[in-house]
Amino acid sequence: MTYNNKVVWITGASSGIGEAFAKAFFNEGAKLILSSRREEELHRVMTNLSATSDNCYILPLDLSKPESLKKKSEEALSAFGRIDVLVNNGGISQRSLFAETDMETIRRLMEVNFFGSAELTREVLPSMMEQKSGHIIVTSSVAGKFGTKFRSGYAASKHALQGLFDCIRQEMYEYNIGVTIVCPGPIKTNITQNSLTADGSNFGKMGDLHKSAMDADEMVARIWKDLKKQKEEIYISSPKERLALLVKRISPKLLNIILKNSKVT
Numbered sequence: 717m718t719y720n721n722k723v724v725w726i727t728g729a730s731s732g733i734g735e736a737f738a739k740a741f742f743n744e745g746a747k748l749i750l751s752s753r754r755e756e757e758l759h760r761v762m763t764n765l766s767a768t769s770d771n772c773y774i775l776p777l778d779l780s781k782p783e784s785l786k787k788k789s790e791e792a793l794s795a796f797g798r799i800d801v802l803v804n805n806g807g808i809s810q811r812s813l814f815a816e817t818d819m820e821t822i823r824r825l826m827e828v829n830f831f832g833s834a835e836l837t838r839e840v841l842p843s844m845m846e847q848k849s850g851h852i853i854v855t856s857s858v859a860g861k862f863g864t865k866f867r868s869g870y871a872a873s874k875h876a877l878q879g880l881f882d883c884i885r886q887e888m889y890e891y892n893i894g895v896t897i898v899c900p901g902p903i904k905t906n907i908t909q910n911s912l913t914a915d916g917s918n919f920g921k922m923g924d925l926h927k928s929a930m931d932a933d934e935m936v937a938r939i940w941k942d943l944k945k946q947k948e949e950i951y952i953s954s955p956k957e958r959l960a961l962l963v964k965r966i967s968p969k970l971l972n973i974i975l976k977n978s979k980v981t
């Protein structure tokens with residue numbers, strides 16, 4: 717697959733993994749629609765790419781505002797007249813124990829990470845079905861495969877994405893629409909700083925695991941070949957997490973024992 721002249725809509729494009737996706741798609745000749753809440757950061761990304769209004773459209777949106785997303789999707793579809801690739805990447809993480817966490821915080825994690833992506837996908841799919849082509853990419857996480865301390869709402873939202881997009885994939889085979897779920901381990905971005913604590917305020921600092929993790933450009937470069945092949949699931953994590961994913965499949969009980977004795981921050 718070549719992305720030359722394809723229209724790619726990326727959420728969470730103002731930083732981290734979304735920004736790295738924007739660079740990679742743009743370098744292959746794609747036209748971009750960049751979304752997140754912070755419009756000025758989206759313009760920074762556009763400027764850094766030396767993109768113009770002929771090949772880049774800024775579409776600010778808030779994934780936690782479901783009532784606005786139908787209109788935003790219509791705007792995205794009309795920006796270049798079609799959408800070939802939707803990258804559901806925008807998201808927030810969590811650093812708090814479930815018993816101490818406000819339900820409002822759990823709902824916010826579900827709203828941004830799950831319902832927002834679900835809504836945009838539902839709005840975009842009919843046009844892809846008509847085109848009989850398309851690619852939906854979802855940035856999930858290893859937290860979409862197993863749960864740990866401090867990530868209850870986050871892991872729930874990523875498990876929900878996994879279930880939803882497994883079903884959508886089955887429904888879309890006949891329309892030639894691919895679904896790729898990307899499951900990264902820690903990547904050095906602002907994700908921990910922006911994580912929600914129990915009362916919904918930001919965690920505000922980078923976690924130790926993330927300080928030494930690979931950066932987002934390297935992550936995207938390493939998965940790029942598989943992404944272009946529309947591989948159905950892509951894992952990009954440290955050997956430790958890859959082992960945990962394997963143990964989860966073979967013996968969930970053993971993984972629970974290992975996690976119980978591990979330091980999770």
Ligand SMILES: NC(=O)c1ccc[n+]([C@@H]2O[C@H](COP(=O)([O-])OP(=O)(O)OC[C@H]3O[C@@H](n4cnc5c(N)ncnc54)[C@H](OP(=O)(O)O)[C@@H]3O)[C@@H](O)[C@H]2O)c1
Nearest residue numbers: 728730732733752753754778779806807857902903905906
């Ligand atoms: N970094 C990791 O270790 C890691 C590992 C596994 C999975 N992931 C996933 O990767 C994705 C990207 O995260 P990242 O690591 O690149 O972190 P990041 O640098 O914090 O980026 C998060 C992006 O999501 C956007 N966003 C947050 N809340 C939003 C909302 N309400 N509406 C619209 N956009 C919103 C942010 O933009 P605005 O602030 O401008 O809205 C930002 O562009 C997330 O889904 C995350 O769960 C990350």
